[in-house]
Structure formats: structure tokens, C-alpha cells
Amino acid sequence: MTAVARESALIDQFDATRERTLELVRTLERDDFVVQTAPYMSPPKWHLGHVSWIYEAIMSKISPGYEFYSGDLAGYLNSYYQQFGSPMDKGRRGVVSRPTLEQIFDYFEETNRRVRGFIEGGLSPDNSRMITMGTHHECQHQELLIYDLQHLLASEYRPARRGTEPKPAGETGGTVRVKGGLYTLGYGGGGFCYDVELPEHRVYLEDYTIGAYPVTNGEYLLFMEDGGYGSYRHWLSDGWDRVKENGWNSPMYWEKEGDEWYTNGLAGRRKINPKEPVCHVSFYEADAYCRWAGKRLPTEAEWEKAALWNEEEQTKSVFPWGDGAPSEDRANLYESGLWKCTEAGSYPEGASPSGCHQMVGDAWEWTSSEFVGYPGFRSGFDEYNDKWFTGQKVLRGGSYATPSMAIRGTYRNFFRLDERWMFCGFRCAGDAPA
Amino acid sequence: MTAVARESALIDQFDATRERTLELVRTLERDDFVVQTAPYMSPPKWHLGHVSWIYEAIMSKISPGYEFYSGDLAGYLNSYYQQFGSPMDKGRRGVVSRPTLEQIFDYFEETNRRVRGFIEGGLSPDNSRMITMGTHHECQHQELLIYDLQHLLASEYRPARRGTEPKPAGETGGTVRVKGGLYTLGYGGGGFCYDVELPEHRVYLEDYTIGAYPVTNGEYLLFMEDGGYGSYRHWLSDGWDRVKENGWNSPMYWEKEGDEWYTNGLAGRRKINPKEPVCHVSFYEADAYCRWAGKRLPTEAEWEKAALWNEEEQTKSVFPWGDGAPSEDRANLYESGLWKCTEAGSYPEGASPSGCHQMVGDAWEWTSSEFVGYPGFRSGFDEYNDKWFTGQKVLRGGSYATPSMAIRGTYRNFFRLDERWMFCGFRCAGDAPA
Amino acid sequence: MTAVARESALIDQFDATRERTLELVRTLERDDFVVQTAPYMSPPKWHLGHVSWIYEAIMSKISPGYEFYSGDLAGYLNSYYQQFGSPMDKGRRGVVSRPTLEQIFDYFEETNRRVRGFIEGGLSPDNSRMITMGTHHECQHQELLIYDLQHLLASEYRPARRGTEPKPAGETGGTVRVKGGLYTLGYGGGGFCYDVELPEHRVYLEDYTIGAYPVTNGEYLLFMEDGGYGSYRHWLSDGWDRVKENGWNSPMYWEKEGDEWYTNGLAGRRKINPKEPVCHVSFYEADAYCRWAGKRLPTEAEWEKAALWNEEEQTKSVFPWGDGAPSEDRANLYESGLWKCTEAGSYPEGASPSGCHQMVGDAWEWTSSEFVGYPGFRSGFDEYNDKWFTGQKVLRGGSYATPSMAIRGTYRNFFRLDERWMFCGFRCAGDAPA
């Protein structure tokens, strides 16, 4: 690709990303932008500013003399990068009335102008990759923004549902068997990926089984009805402590009314659909379910091999269905009354060669693997993903809130073990002695 | 007064009160209305709704079948009245994005219409007094709103000061001697007062001395420079614990820059004026200063007698300067760049017969008296002031943020002993053995 | 009294006090001395050391060159006197294994030798009064020790009861009327009293009524059965918060078994006796009961006048029954299996002139008065009672755990409003308009 073509493609990608961010907040009320409803979520106003500020941080790394738009903004919009000064305590993002939303929108637009100018001024491939990373960072926050809007709007205000019903999911259940041996884990393609997906490296796997589908609401209800939340036997000690501390007795956002379970989501309040993948469960709950079911969670290597490896052809693809990117963004399909969102439902592109369905596009799937660097890991950006190499588990796949541009089979998402406000489910695995 | 005249006067008072509330928020930014910067303050949006809701609560007491504008609003706008359902946790007022500000303004207007209609429908003197109490309640919140705006704007954003300098205060220092004996404490006039100002009753006082002026910044600085915050000897045990817990080393809003102390207030950041009354000190600090100075705080009876009693004529007035109400509201005098406010400076109406100055109109003054009911107290409104008859001290006088309509020499304000975000100072007293 | 007689009397009093302390712990198990079962109680070992250390503190004030037995001990045994160095955090007294109990007993004996030598060396009346205060301080801790043993033993281990049943109380109920006017509050005798009982001073009282007996278990049960703990209407706001926080639904140490209420006390577990004064209620509960009953708590002046004033003869006595000290210590009467203690039951010396019974010797009685200095108060000992002049209420009377030597009608005990592990009850009062 020529430099000019590369710049043009980058500007297109940048513009599309920025536009999608604005699209997500287009129907919000003015007050919705300001408040923070939980320490782990951020006000929409903050997301708008932060995704802009990151481009400034990147430009300042590339171009040492770079002058920031506003020093005051940085303290507010910096999430955790100590190199850019002392960030504000995350829990206080909702007590900030200045900068106002209008000032944040001005900043958003000004950043657009600057980034475009920066690209048009000519960029080395390395610097081009840095700006690309800024757009992928923005994709991450688009997804977080959707989680946060669900927390803010769906759980607090429970809008009456509008729009069409989600189409019932198809088949569920079943297990596939995967052969072990040496497998090469990590990203090996030529496109963009994060540093934590590298380097490719060999791991040895025993033979194993893995669910052909994610665990569904219906299956999870059996666990609940069998007293799953009431018996310590299914739980890790830390998990059992959380159950009691937090009074967990169902996935997050679920409520019982009479004999019926409901969930409050972006599409409003609706009855639990037993065929949909279970969502909004913590690692501890996923783990307890597996133990109850006589199974275990897969490691991330087991998950990835089941998703991407074609045993017959001895090849590895980028997605379960092949190398072609998803054809559309799932989070913009219909009008819920609050903003555009989609029903749950995997990318329709199909099952993996080993026969696993719905691996990408419904809910992220917990694995048993701790989020640490791969052997030989080299940090690609100062103070980014590798600051979090303790206390978190890897999730694989992608949810219906993940922008299609940000999806890859080797993507390693990570959250703390008790978090469940993101769109997260799981599938079971098991040992398969010969 | 005829019923018609009474109604007309009440509507005038109501309209003036409502207008003053709106005036206080007229120059705020949109985002300012929504956030909560400390657990003890409330978002301006909430104040607007709450002062309206109280009229509905009153109308529902008067008129049993009264239908509230909105059941949902009540949960949010109820401060602590259990009889109207379970109020929202105060600390969560800043995580509410719906009702939106527009809805609150609609509610404000609708309440205006309803209250006016209610008054015009004819009211007994008792019910008229209930509505009057609603306007006085709104006055209380106008003052709280100013405290909260200071917390939100002045301490967070430190606006550059605009407008004229406060005029330097005049004389300070000096002590007057007051003769003891039986004194009749409490409100004895014919106008409006709160139930906690009643009944008038006799108390026996020894002879005492009391400061002719409130303690000034300059005097308080001497205490600070003498190591007042560093020596346990001046402090009550609870106070000393607070000093260490909170790291107090000056009044709230003060900051040292080089050798100079500054304060961040409604008029922006400015140098401490040594002639102004010290403000934003807790009860513990006032008490410690007095002990350091070889004095003590006055009781509320001592304060009131020094303010209102004319020994020569054996008469008691409503204000230190006589019975005439203050001629203007102090909190609306000049434009600070954020909104209208005034410099410190007492109501110019003059000193008390015993020779005490600046008793009303600068800062509330801490007394040593616990806030409890007077002997023979009868509650005038269910679940109002008398719910708070423990753990609080009485403050007397009135600050420059107090609406003139709400000022009286017998007014008993009350706060917890460690609070200091309100406009509060003190004057010293002493024993005066014959 | 000659100096020699005064010394001899002081040594007798000292020896008797020390002996009583040892008597209280004679039947404890070795491990009982070491543990701390609540932040507000102290290990018995600590009490033994602390009451000894105070004599050293006193001797060091009297005799400037005094050398302490051990510098290390002081840090552990100092309760809150900043002048003697930084005291250990009270909540950590139970994590101390050295000094061992044997070392504490050695210290106890060594202190005895030193104090006796000090007295025999000759003392001025002032210094004699200081040592006397040490013995009264020890009396205070004897009572606290009994509270703490109740917490440690009775609540944790619920010993089977031994010894005789408490004799049923006699009459209960009824109200007496007391005439108001000027009353002289405080201690006016020639014996020992604390600084906070001084100076005598005039207060003006309206006519009032006061209960002829303390509120009984039986009366309090009516409040409980009427839903007293479940309705906010009876409670001050701070009190209602405590009810919910702490899940209070009965006095401390009560437990329901089937339909029957039991209490766990020094005499083991036994059924609630409806005729005994209610005990182990906080100020908030006492206040709520009164409001429920259409009454209020008495002020401390009202309590004292009802206890000590003879209207007919216009005289004031030291005790309700006259000037003669109680004839015995109540807390040493029988063997409970754990240690000697008594059943509830007032000093039998009789009712007050106004007709009030059981004012001294059953349970301390809450008053509505804040614990502050009397007008003209002068501190008699550096950093003693007057450090606590905020956040506490006065209790009057005396419990069956109070040493007889330490009882006086003018004694002002004080505790925080939510404390209830001490032996505390109350009686009601009311207004009595002519």
C-alpha cells in the first residue's frame, strides 16, 4: 500500500470510529451524560473525552513537542497513565461538572481536526500503527459505554421494551472433542493486534472436550433451581465469600416476579429466554456452574484451538468461520427507545471447524486462564494492557456490543473475577482421556 | 387582616420566595445542576425539586385526598420524612439522571400553579401558617444551596474573582459584660417562628462577658501560629480525634501559598482579610480557640440575651438593632462571575443594646448549647426539626447567605459538631464573677 | 483531723479499694485476663495495670522527680492522657501478651508499696485529695471491670446460673410531682467529689412530674410488643439510624426463645423478671420509650432535685435517703459460679423525700442532659473528665456494680448515646403545667 493510500484508509477508519461513538450517545438525555452509577462505570461524558484524549497522548509520544489542547482536561480524562500525571480517582468521575458536556464536544471535534491533520502530514508505518491503536482503544470504550449505559438506563429506569423481539436461538447443548498435542497460541496474521496477543508460541494440550454452544439461560436455571447458589460445595472459597457478601442468587440484572425470572436490559424488561446464552455472570459463577455440571472452564488455549484450528487442514483462521471479517456491527440494529442496540445472537457467519457455535458475537466467554503475558512478551505501549497482569481472568470471543472492527479470534479480553456488568457468559470444557 | 388580604400577602410572599430560588441558579452551567461533590451537599437540581415537593407534602397534610404530581418523584425528592415513604439514601442524589433538569423545572412550575390555586381556594389561619412554613423551609434551602454551590464551584474550580473587593470590616475586639438573673428565652412575637423557638421560658444566668465582635481571621491566625492545631491541650477529646483524622490545620477552604493564606469562596480566590469574621470552622475548632484564649463559647441563652435584651428598658427586640426587618438580601448584591453574591459584612442595621456587633448577617455563631427542645416543647410539624434533637449544637445569628425574610434573633440553627461547609464562625464568652 | 489520722484513714481507704479490685478477679480463668471481646471493653489484665498506673501518674504530678516503675508499661497502661505520651490504640489492648499477667500482678503489688510509702511520707491536704481521687478512679474501673466481665463471660459462655434467685422487686409504677423554681445544682458537701460536680449553681425549673420507680422490664416489654422497635415515629433520627444499623429489637443481652425472653447476665441465663428495672438500653431506646409513653426523660437537674431535695424542710441531702453512706457493696453478695455478684435491687436505704424509689443501686438512669461543664466549671485534674464534654449524656444514680464508696446523689456519670453494655436504665418525666 502506498503511503497516500495508507493515510486515506486510516482517515476512513478513524472517521468511521468517531462517528460510531457519537451514534451511541445520540438519543441520550442531557443529564445521562454526567452521572456515574457505580464505581466501575464512567459517565458517558467522560468516555467521550477520554477516547479523544488518548489520540493526544499518542500524538505526544510520536511528536515530542506536541502541545495538548488543555492541561486541565488531562487530569480529568487520563484513566490510569501515570506518565501523563496523576489521574483523578476513578470513583470521582461523576462529581465533575466542569468541563461541561459542551466543552467535551468541542474537544471531541478539535481532536478530530488535529488527528486528521496529523495523518495528512504523513506518518511512518510505526506511527500509523499507533493511531490505529487509538481507534481500537476507542472500540474498547464503545463497548464499555454500552455496558455503562445498560447500568445507567436499563437497571435504573427499566424502560418499557420497544422494537422487535429477539429471534429465538436455535440449537443448544452438545459437546465436541478436540485432539491435544502442541498448539501454537496467539496472533499470527498481518493486521492489527494488541501486544498481549503476541508472540505466537507453543503450548502442549491434552485431549479435551468443549461445549458446542455456550451455556444457556435454561441450563443455568437448572443450576439455580438445584440450589446452586446455596451450597458451598460448588464454589471456590473466594467465590463463596462473594456470594454471601453480595447476596448473589442469580445473574446480574435478573429479577424474579412471582415464579418468573425477568432481565432488565437495553431492550427493556423482558422474560428470560431459556435458549439465549446466559449473560452477566462472574467468573466465580461460571466456575461453580461447571463444577456442579461435572465440568470445568476451558483454558484460553483450549478455547482458541476449538475456535480457530482446522485439524483436518492443519490451518488456523482469524475467526471461527474463516478469515473474513463480520459483515456488520451488531450493536446498531434496532431502536430500543433509548438508543440503537441489538438482541443477543451470534454473528451468523457460522461454526468453527471443530463444531463450536456462537463463539463470537453474543457474550464474552470466561476461561480459567489468568491474564498474564505470553512467554516472550514484549510491551508494545508504555503502561497499557500489561499493567494488569494480575488478578484478572481472560475472556475470549466477543459480545454483541463489540464493534465488528475490533473482533478477532485471538483477542484476549480480561476482567476481575467478580465483575459481571459486562456482557459475559461461558461454555464448559472437560478432560478427555484417550 | 381579612382572609382575602391574608391570601394575597401569602401569594406575594410565596412568589417572591420562588423567584429568589430561581435567581440563585440562573447563571449555572447545565452540568452544575446534576453533580454531588460531597455526601453532605445536594445537587442544585435536587434542591429545586425538594423545595417544591415540600409544598405537596403540606397540601397532602391539609387536604387528605390530595394527589401528588408524581409518585416516582417523591422517592427522589423526599429528604428524610419516613411518613412519605422510604427516602433515597442522601449520598446517592448525584447518581440520578432521571428526572431530568427539564422535568424538575416543569415540576417547579406546576407546583407554583397548584400552590397558588390552593391559596386562592381559601385557607384557614392554621393552614395558611403551614404554607408559610413551606416558604421558610424554602429559605433554609436557599441558604443550603449557596453553601453547596460554594462547595461545588468555588472549591472545585476556583474562579478568578470578579466584582468589587469586600469593604474592610471596621473595629474588632473588645468585650461587653452582661448581667445575669432570670431571662426569658425564645420567641415571643406574633409573626412566624419555628416550633423549636417555643415556648418562651425562664432560664437563670450568672453574670457573663461576651465578645463585642465575632472572632476575626486575624485573631484566629494567632491561634494557628501559636500551634493551636498541634497541641491536644486546647481540644476536647472528640475534637482532637477529628483534627488528626481529617488533617485539619486551618478553616475549611483556606490554602497556604508561600507565607500567605488564601480562601476560595464565592468571590473567587482571595487573600485572607484579617478584619473579617473567621468562617468555616467546626464547633471543635471554635471551642479549642476559646480554650486557648482563656475563654469559652456562650450558651445560646447568653448569646440571645446579649443580642436582644435591653437591660435599661427591660425589653426584648426581634433583632439586635430593634424590631425592623433587614432592608435587603445580602446574597444578591453583586455579580461574582458565577452568580450574584455578597461580600461578608453584617446587616448594617447596627449593634445590640448590650454593645454586640455583627451578630446577624456575616456568619452563624456556634454556641455551647446542645440542640434540644425547650422545656414544654410541642412539635409543630410531624418529623421536622425535633427529629434532630441529638448530636448537634445550636448556632445563632445568621449568615450573609440567609434570606432576610428568614432572619430572627431567636432563630435556632443547628449542625453537627464537625461540620464546617456552612458559613459559621463564633464569638467568645467568659464567666464574670461579681 | 490530724495529719496522722488523715494518713491512716487514707491508707485504709486505699487498701480496701485495692483489695476489692483483686476480689473481683479472684475466680477468673487464666485466659480470661487476656482477651478483649469488644472495642469498648478492656481485658481484665489491663484494668489491673491501669488502676495501678494512675497512682504513678498522680505521684509524678505531686513529686516532679518521680521515677516510673517502667517506661514500657506506661504506653500500654495509659488510657488517654496525652501528657504521659502517646497511648496505645484502645482497640488493641487485646493483642498484648507482654507484659504478662504475672508482671502485671508484680506491678500491682509494687504500686501498693510505693503509694503506702508515699502517704506515710506525709501529704498536704491537696495531695491527699489527689491520692483519694486515685481510689475513686479505681472504683470507676471496678464498675467497668464488672461490665466487661459480663461481656466476656456472660455473653460469650452463658454459664448455668448458680446461687439464689433475685428477690422479686416490690411495687412499680406511679408518678410524683415536683415543684419548680430556682434549684441549686451540684455538690455542696465537704467530702470528695469530682470537679464536674462543681460549682453549685442555680437553675430555673418549671414544675414537673417524674416516675416514682424506674421503668421495668414488664413496662418495656409493652413497648416492644407494641412494635416500638419497628416504628420510626418514636425515635430521634440518629436513634432510628442506630436501630437499623445494629438490628436492635430488644435491650442488650436479651434473647428470645420461643415466646419467652431471657437475659444473659452475671447470674447466668434466666427469664426476664418483669418487676426488675429495665437495663442495658441506650439513650436512644430510653428516649423512644418515653416518647411512646407520652413522656420525656428528665433533665439531670430534675433528676437531682427529685432525688435529694426536701421541699418541706428546704434541705438537700447527699443520698435520696439522707446523708448516710450505703451500708454495703452490692456487687459482692453471692457466688454466681463465675465470681461474686448480686441480683438487681436498689440500696434498701429508702425513697427520696419527693417519693422516688430505687434511684441508687440498680441501674444508672439516662437523663436528657448533655455532659458539659457546669457554669463556672474549673478543671480539677489535667485531661480528665472535661476532655469528654461533647457527644455524651449524663446518667445519674448508680448501679449494683457501683462500689458504695463511690456513690453520691450528685455524681455525674456519662456515656455515648448508643452505648448499652453498662448497667443503665431510666425513669420517665413529664411537664406539669400548673
Added chain:
Amino acid sequence: MTAVARESALIDQFDATRERTLELVRTLERDDFVVQTAPYMSPPKWHLGHVSWIYEAIMSKISPGYEFYSGDLAGYLNSYYQQFGSPMDKGRRGVVSRPTLEQIFDYFEETNRRVRGFIEGGLSPDNSRMITMGTHHECQHQELLIYDLQHLLASEYRPARRGTEPKPAGETGGTVRVKGGLYTLGYGGGGFCYDVELPEHRVYLEDYTIGAYPVTNGEYLLFMEDGGYGSYRHWLSDGWDRVKENGWNSPMYWEKEGDEWYTNGLAGRRKINPKEPVCHVSFYEADAYCRWAGKRLPTEAEWEKAALWNEEEQTKSVFPWGDGAPSEDRANLYESGLWKCTEAGSYPEGASPSGCHQMVGDAWEWTSSEFVGYPGFRSGFDEYNDKWFTGQKVLRGGSYATPSMAIRGTYRNFFRLDERWMFCGFRCAGDAPA
């Protein structure tokens, strides 16, 4: 081995284990047994009871009708086994005065009688292995007891040091290179091991380097002097939070006096010896040091291969120096004045085939591996080690407080990432690309 020989050997091992427990507390003061100086430690009295109770728990699993010595004791002595009822909150073990120490010693002896009788009654190999596990459990608590005594005695009371100086360590520094490929991880011998050391399974390793010696105090001081605790760059995000929260600026038990660092340990207070392995550092500190040094922590597979694998002979031994057990217990060598303990210093049996020294017998070594089950893990005892498969890191090796009987090269110890009161250090590793 015949059944009789097996029983006799088991009784010998049991008796020796019990005797060693008593030996560890022989010189304690009476009060030392009772107190709890941190939430993570337990009173010695509790350890004595708990290690006895576990044998009862085991006997009850083997022999269903087994009657426990005392139901009351179980609630106190159960650590975390939900199947035996609700265990007491760990943080409250220090507020228990009954059972007394004497009762615990009686229980200890009675348990001895019962276990011996149980063994003599005849045991299947499986049940014999269960009792053996009880002795290994007791070994774990012997080590914990030493940690706890260090916390209680050395840090609180700082005894003057007695006994001989530790011999200075020999060489330090240097790195060895280990060849990668498939390695078989886990215990493959015929003796006792825990379920978490099984099953043996293959892992793929890249080539790597590993320190020939643990990191020493002298090396760690270089990190400290280079501002290691002051720069976020070396730390994981969670670790940096802990540094700031806890104010860490050195290993635990270190104190600076003038220019010199001291440590308070079982041998009293002494100067830091720069040649000894650094001890009492958390995972976060170990990780930060490695990053500062351009290294990383080894995985547990890397550690084990470097310790046990002989590349030349293609064999794996039980210990670094071969298959022979250590010749003595390290924790009983000399009299410190408090009880017997040893200086730091590895088991003298020698280096591993790959050239690594001091891998067993000084301090446990942090690895980067999360404590989770090996592939194919099967739980060997209900609610034991596998309850803790989250939030902990594996430590390998063994400290000088580890009983020799409990040492194995495949032993997987585990602690939370911020714990440092145990005897824990680390060695560095690195990638070694061909």
C-alpha cells in the same frame, strides 16, 4: 510393607510430628498462647487445637459413626471446612478465652490417645494415607506457627538476640541457562504428596535462564536505593496500589536506623546481612524487582525443571540434590532466647544438576504461576487445597521453618499476592532465545 510395619511406622511418624509441635511452644509465656496480633495469624493456642481437630475430622470421614470429643470445640477449631459446620470468623480467634489453654492441652493429649488407638485398630492403605495427610497438615501448621510467633514476638517485643550469628552465606549471583522443550511437571514418586501435585503432565517450555542463587538482601537494597518503591514504572497496577495503600518502602520487618537497615526476627534484632536471601517480600515486590532488573519471575514449571531435572541423564529427582531427604530440621538448631530457631541457610545437601543453589531451606520462592489445578486434577480430600484455586500464586522450594519431613521439590505452596509475613523470597528468570 506389612500392615503391622505400616502401622508402626505411621505411629512413629505421628508421635514425632506431635512432639515437634509441642517443642515449638515449649518456651512461650502463658499469655503468648492467647493473643492474635494480625487478622492473618492465629493464636498458638488455636494452632494446637486445630492440628488436633483435623485428626478427628479425618477419623470421622473414615469411620462414619465417630463421636467428636466436643461439639463446642469444633466451632472454634474448624478453620474453613463448611462440611463440619460454620467455622468461626478467623479474625476473632484472639477473643476466645474459653476453651482455656489447659483444656486445649487436654484435648491435644486425648487426640493422641485416640489416633494411636485408631491406627492400632488396623487401617487400609487408603485410610493410612488419610492419617498421614493429617501429619503433613500438622507440618504446615508448624511452619505457620513459626511465622505467627515471629509476628507476635519478634515484631512486638524485639528480643535481644542470643545464640550464634548466622554463618555468612557464600557465593551469590550468576545465571544458568535451561533448555526448553516438553517437560513432565508434578510428583511422580511413590511416597506421600498432595493432590495438587498431581497428575504428572507435559508442558512445553521455551529455553530460559534462571538465577543460580536467590536474590539477596544486598541486591534488593540496590533496587531500594535506586528508588524502586517510588516509581510506578516497575510495578503492576495492583502492586502499585498496594505500595501506596500500605506505605511499603522495604521488606516486612525491616527498619532503618540512621543509615543502616535492621530486621526483627526470631533471632532478635540484627543488621541486614547483604549475602542472605531477601525475605518477607510480597509477590508484587518480587515482580517489581525483576522488572527493574530487566528480568521476570520464573513459572513454576521453569522453577521445577531447574531444580529437579538432570538434562544429561534425562532423570528427575525428588530434591535438587537427589532423592535423599534432608538430614535435619532447620528450625530447631539453636536457642534464640525465645525458642529454638535457625539462621537462614539452605539445606547443605547441594545444588541442582542445572547449577541452582539454595532452592530449598532458606525461603519459599515466588513464581509467576497462578495456583490452579494441573490438567486432569482430581480432588483428593473434600474442601482442602483446591478451594483456593483463585487469587494466589505458587511458591516453590521451602523455608528454614519447613519441617524436613514436609519438603519435596514438587511441593506447591500458595499465598495471596500481597502477603509477606511468611518466609518468602524469589529468584529471577529470563527468556533465552536461541
